[in-house]
Amino acid sequence: MEPIFLKPNSLRDVNTHYCAGCGHGIVHRLIAETVDDMGLRERVIGIAPVGCAVLAYDYWDFDVTEAAHGRVPAVATGIKRSRPENIVFGYQGDGDLAAIGTAEIIHAANRGENITIIFVNNSVYGMTGGQMAPTTMLKQKTSTTQSGREQKLHGFPLKACELLSVLPGVVYAERVSVHSPQNVLKARRAIKKAFQVQLDEKGFSIVEVLSQCPTYTGLSPKESVKWVGEEMTKQFPLGIFK
Amino acid sequence: MREDIIFAGFGGQGIMFMGKAVSYTAMNEGKFVTWMPSYGAEVRGGTAHSMVIISDSSIASPVVREPTICVAMNKPSFDKFEGRIKERGLMVINSSLVESRVKREDIEVLKVPATDMAFKLGNPRVSNMIMLGALLAVKDFLRLEALREAVTELIPKSRKDLLAINKEAISQGYEYCSR
Amino acid sequence: MKKVLMCGNEVLAESAIMAGCRFYAGYPITPQNEIPAYMSRRMPEVGGVFIQAESEISAVNMVFGASLTGARAMTSSSSPGISLKQEGISYLAGCELPAVIVNIMRGGPGLGNIAPSQSDYFQATRGGGHGDYRQIVLAPASLQEIVDLTTLAFDLADSYRMPVMILGDGLLGQMMEPVVLADSVERIAYSAKKDWILDGCKGRKPRIIKSLLLGNGELEQFNERLQKKYNEIKNKEVRCEILHGEDSKLMLVAYGTVSRICRKVVKTLREEGKKVGLVRPVSLWPFPEKELRALTGNVERFLTVEMSCGQMVEDVKLGIECKKPVHFYGRSGGGVPTEEEIIKEIEKIMY
Numbered sequence: 130m131e132p133i134f135l136k137p138n139s140l141r142d143v144n145t146h147y148c149a150g151c152g153h154g155i156v157h158r159l160i161a162e163t164v165d166d167m168g169l170r171e172r173v174i175g176i177a178p179v180g181c182a183v184l185a186y187d188y189w190d191f192d193v194t195e196a197a198h199g200r201v202p203a204v205a206t207g208i209k210r211s212r213p214e215n216i217v218f219g220y221q222g223d224g225d226l227a228a229i230g231t232a233e234i235i236h237a238a239n240r241g242e243n244i245t246i247i248f249v250n251n252s253v254y255g256m257t258g259g260q261m262a263p264t265t266m267l268k269q270k271t272s273t274t275q276s277g278r279e280q281k282l283h284g285f286p287l288k289a290c291e292l293l294s295v296l297p298g299v300v301y302a303e304r305v306s307v308h309s310p311q312n313v314l315k316a317r318r319a320i321k322k323a324f325q326v327q328l329d330e331k332g333f334s335i336v337e338v339l340s341q342c343p344t345y346t347g348l349s350p351k352e353s354v355k356w357v358g359e360e361m362t363k364q365f366p367l368g369i370f371k
Numbered sequence: 372m373r374e375d376i377i378f379a380g381f382g383g384q385g386i387m388f389m390g391k392a393v394s395y396t397a398m399n400e401g402k403f404v405t406w407m408p409s410y411g412a413e414v415r416g417g418t419a420h421s422m423v424i425i426s427d428s429s430i431a432s433p434v435v436r437e438p439t440i441c442v443a444m445n446k447p448s449f450d451k452f453e454g455r456i457k458e459r460g461l462m463v464i465n466s467s468l469v470e471s472r473v474k475r476e477d478i479e480v481l482k483v484p485a486t487d488m489a490f491k492l493g494n495p496r497v498s499n500m501i502m503l504g505a506l507l508a509v510k511d512f513l514r515l516e517a518l519r520e521a522v523t524e525l526i527p528k529s530r531k532d533l534l535a536i537n538k539e540a541i542s543q544g545y546e547y548c549s550r
Numbered sequence: 551m552k553k554v555l556m557c558g559n560e561v562l563a564e565s566a567i568m569a570g571c572r573f574y575a576g577y578p579i580t581p582q583n584e585i586p587a588y589m590s591r592r593m594p595e596v597g598g599v600f601i602q603a604e605s606e607i608s609a610v611n612m613v614f615g616a617s618l619t620g621a622r623a624m625t626s627s628s629s630p631g632i633s634l635k636q637e638g639i640s641y642l643a644g645c646e647l648p649a650v651i652v653n654i655m656r657g658g659p660g661l662g663n664i665a666p667s668q669s670d671y672f673q674a675t676r677g678g679g680h681g682d683y684r685q686i687v688l689a690p691a692s693l694q695e696i697v698d699l700t701t702l703a704f705d706l707a708d709s710y711r712m713p714v715m716i717l718g719d720g721l722l723g724q725m726m727e728p729v730v731l732a733d734s735v736e737r738i739a740y741s742a743k744k745d746w747i748l749d750g751c752k753g754r755k756p757r758i759i760k761s762l763l764l765g766n767g768e769l770e771q772f773n774e775r776l777q778k779k780y781n782e783i784k785n786k787e788v789r790c791e792i793l794h795g796e797d798s799k800l801m802l803v804a805y806g807t808v809s810r811i812c813r814k815v816v817k818t819l820r821e822e823g824k825k826v827g828l829v830r831p832v833s834l835w836p837f838p839e840k841e842l843r844a845l846t847g848n849v850e851r852f853l854t855v856e857m858s859c860g861q862m863v864e865d866v867k868l869g870i871e872c873k874k875p876v877h878f879y880g881r882s883g884g885g886v887p888t889e890e891e892i893i894k895e896i897e898k899i900m901y
Contacts, residue, residue: 171752174619177760186758192748194618194759197641200611203603207615207623208748210599211573215619215750233611236604391555391726398555398728406555406726410581410664431814432807433725434886 137161139170141190150350152340152357153181155307156249157188159317160218163324164191173216174208176201180222181255199230202237205244216327218245224254227263227287234293241298241332245323248289248335251342252361259345263287266364271345286364290337294370300332302370306339308357312367339365372427374512375435377452379420380444380465385499388525389442390421392503396513396521397425405433418447425512440510442502443469444485463506465498481509481548488543494533497540504544515545551730559584559723561693561731562652562716563592565700566624568732571650572598573616573623575609577631580664581720582654585626606631610638610651617647618759620747622704626652628720629670630661633678639713640679643776644761646746648707650700651685652716654723657883665884666720668806671861674717675835682773684780686714686787687834689805690722693729699832706787708744710779717834719857721807721886783836790838791830792845794820798827800900801849803842803866805831808855808887815892824901834862839869846873851899853877855887 136142139161147153164170170191177185179198186193196204201219209217226234226248237244253271254260260273264286268277278286294302301323305316316338323334339361341353348356378389390406397404407422422435437457443449444465453475456462461479467486483505485498492501500522507515519538526534556564563585566574574589586602593600599616603609609625616623627635632653642649653674657667672678674687686706690696699716707714748757763769793816795801804812809830819826829845831838842852851874854863863878870876879895881887 172750174748174750183762186760189756191756192751192758193756194615194645194748195762196614197611197637200607200614200638203608203611204615204618206601207573207575207612207617208619209615210601210612211616211619211621211623212749232604233608236608394726395555398553404555404727406557407721408557408724410720410724430727431810431889432886433721433727436888 137165139164139190141188143187146184146187147181148344150341150343150353151181152251152307152338152342153249155313156247156316156338156340157185159313159320160220160247161189162317163320166321167324167328169216169324172214173218174212176204176208176217176219178219178221178225179256180225182220182222182249183256185220199225199228200233201225201230202233202242202244202246205246206237206240206242209242209244213243216245216324218247218324220247221249222255223248223250223252223262223264227289234289235296238293238333238335239296239298241300243327243330243332245327246335247320247323248337249340250289250337250365251340253342253345255342255345264289264365266360270347288365290335290370293335298333299335299371301326301334302337304337304339304365304367304370306357306362306367308339308341308354337365339367372425372512374425374440374510375438375457376423376425376440376442377420377435377438378423378442378444379418379448379452382419383496384444385496386419386444387421389499389503390423392518392522392525393425393513394423395525396518399521400513400517402426403428403430405430407433407435418445418451420448440506442506444498444502445469446471461510463502465502467498481505483544483547485544488547489540492536492540492543494536497536500537500540501544501547504541505548508545508548515541552733553728553730555726555728556693557584557724557726558693558696558718559654560588561696561729562626562700562718562723563588564731565697566650566704567592567596567598569622569701569704571622571624571704572596573613573621574599574625575601575603575612576626577603577606577609579628579631581656581666581723582626582628582652584723585652606634607637610635613649614638614642614645614647617642617649618645618748620744620749622648622708624650624652626654628654628656629658629667632670632673636673636679639685640677640681640683641761642713643677643679643683643685644681645759646711647713647759648711649713650703650707650716651713653718655717655719663884664720666722666807666857666886667882667884668719668808668857669859669861669882670717671834671856671858674715675837675865683776684783684835685712686710686783686836687717688714688789689717689832689834691806691809691830693722693725693727696722697729697731710783711746712779717806719807787833788836788838788841789832790841791832792827792841794825794827795845797825797848798845799825799848799850800827800896801845801852802826802828802855802892803831803852803862804828804855805834805862808857811887811889812855812892815889815896818889819893819896826896831862837865837869839865842866842869843871843873846870849874851875851877853879853896853899855892856880857886858882
């Protein structure tokens with residue numbers, strides 16, 4: 130018997146702490162696969178954010194550090210400028226990148242830092258218990274928007290990819306999703322392309338990944354992928370922005 | 372010996388450079404010296420000054436409260452520091468720009484039309500060096516030649532064209548007060 | 551060796567480069583602007599990195615990133631900016647990363663003013679950020695001492711793997727006085743192997759640098775280890791200068807700029823036959839507690855002089871375990887105490 134599907138070398142053999150149906154595990158795996166495919170395991174340095182994915186280093190089997198909330202792009206800048214020969218990527222959630230870390234992401238992008246950011250947008254805060262994210266959809270209920278997000282009170286869902294793509298320092302910005310197998314494959318291609326941009330020393334690359342949080346959208350895993358595909362993609366259209 | 376000096380004037384009159392030139396000279400002459408500028412918002416739009424202390428023994432604080440010498444390059448500086456000069460201290464006034472009468476009777480006053488003299492030399496920006504030459508003519512705490520050498524070292528290589536006129540300004544200031 | 555006339559901020563920047571600092575990130579704030587300006591010019595010349603960050607928060611996090619790759623890294627700011635860096639300093643401590651942070655203090659609270667001050671003593675020595683951590687704090691009193699202490703700061707940061715702060719004030723940063731500098735920039739002493747850095751897991755197991763410790767008892771164990779390290783530092787790294795410890799009846803305690811003025815006061819009063827001395831802490835943390843306590847035999851009273859409303863005075867009281875009265879004289883908001891003021895204060899207390 131010959132195995133036809135294996136665990137990537139860059140992924141540790143451990144149990145997941147993520148909730149059933151959560152998209153983070155898929156994105157972790159896509160990164161690990163890409164790192165393996167491109168032969169980067171011994172060159173890569175990852176940065177975990179504050180949020181559910183802070184424990185990313187429990188899964189990846191390569192060098193990883195962790196940044197204060199929102200500061201991933203600044204830490205990535207420090208690493209990459211000191212060691213340009215390493216491949217540096219930051220993993221950020223929606224609170225990390227689009228709320229507390231807006232200054233860091235915009236300026237790292239605007240400087241055209243030769244780093245890669247994987248931005249997981251699941252529309253809600255997971256680790257702290259289901260509060261509104263900057264990317265929470267209008268009318269979406271969270272523990273801090275209990276009757277649904279209202280624009281007048283909470284503003285609009287923030288479109289990070291669109292915002293960043295206008296900056297001249299950004300070379301590649303694409304929004305993908307992991308709500309279906311087909312989309313997962315597309316997401317994998319996008320992540321690979323982003324790493325390639327860095328390898329080619331072209332500048333800043335970002336992949337925004339729409340992902341599902343069944344726990345805090347109050348949906349079953351099955352319903353939640355449907356919701357991402359049918360609802361979230363209306364507010365956050367998929368595609369290449371740059 | 373010890374001199375507590377304040378150099379004051381408009382931005383652009385080379386106030387900081389004047390202080391640096393004197394400090395550098397003092398350092399080369401083996402003296403203890405401190406230089407302290409006015410900085411930040413304090414210098415926007417108004418009067419800039421630097422404080423220089425030259426001494427034979429170590430200097431505690433670089434802050435000059437009661438100067439023994441004040442070089443006032445413009446009217447606001449004259450107004451600001453006239454009252455602060457130590458009894459029997461010296462005020463060197465740029466009389467081209469300061470017409471005010473000196474109220475203090477317990478200080479020595481030296482008037483030098485530095486800006487007019489600098490214009491005649493062909494560059495109003497060397498009025499600072501005229502003042503330094505004049506100062507050393509009446510107070511010989513530093514050698515004139517040492518000042519010339521320090522200025523030669525301080526003027527960056529890219530501006531060596533300005534060296535001759537600066538040295539000439541020092542000489543003219545000195546001669547003006549030696550007469 | 552060459553004798554130069556530079557301002558304190560520039561001396562500090564050049565000393566950092568001579569100590570092997572090859573990464574600097576900062577954000578402009580008066581009165582330390584000469585540091586980033588100097589670094590922007592010098593870093594490219596020595597193959598180092600200079601970044602003007604978008605904020606002090608970002609700058610300290612860039613230093614965090616550079617440090618974890620093994621670079622000798624530094625950031626600098628002044629009081630309000632140092633408040634913003636506290637988050638990053640706590641993370642540096644939590645991840646046991648070396649870094650040098652420079653605070654050229656100005657008056658506070660709030661925006662305060664830009665005049666020299668020593669009112670960030672509490673913040674510096676207690677750790678203004680969250681958590682059970684310490685940072686080594688060094689307080690130079692002259693430009694020549696800036697040279698020595700900057701080198702020391704990088705060495706201590708590397709050997710204990712922790713943030714070290716150089717605490718100066720606007721006066722020290724802005725003033726010039728002659729300084730002797732080494733001729734070349736060859737002193738890169740930190741090649742001491744850093745076997746913990748992240749540089750890609752080639753030929754070794756992957757490493758993780760983090761401060762999140764969720765396991766049962768894990769954080770407590772880590773904190774105990776930190777405390778052990780801090781105790782070692784308390785035993786080994788106290789630095790202070792004592793003038794006339796043998797016979798002083800009144801002992802001044804002052805650091806940095808103020809200690810210069812107190813030194814003069816001691817000289818003046820000694821010439822009058824008055825038994826006055828000076829303790830000048832060079833390391834503010836660890837604080838010279840034992841050194842002060844050893845003086846409580848002949849010293850009848852202590853007078854702490856600061857450019858603040860009274861911060862280090864608490865450490866003096868703790869240090870001598872309140873065995874003798876501790877008096878305080880301070881100026882704040884940009885006031886610099888004069889010799890005359892201090893002598894007047896001494897006369898009130900003793901003579």
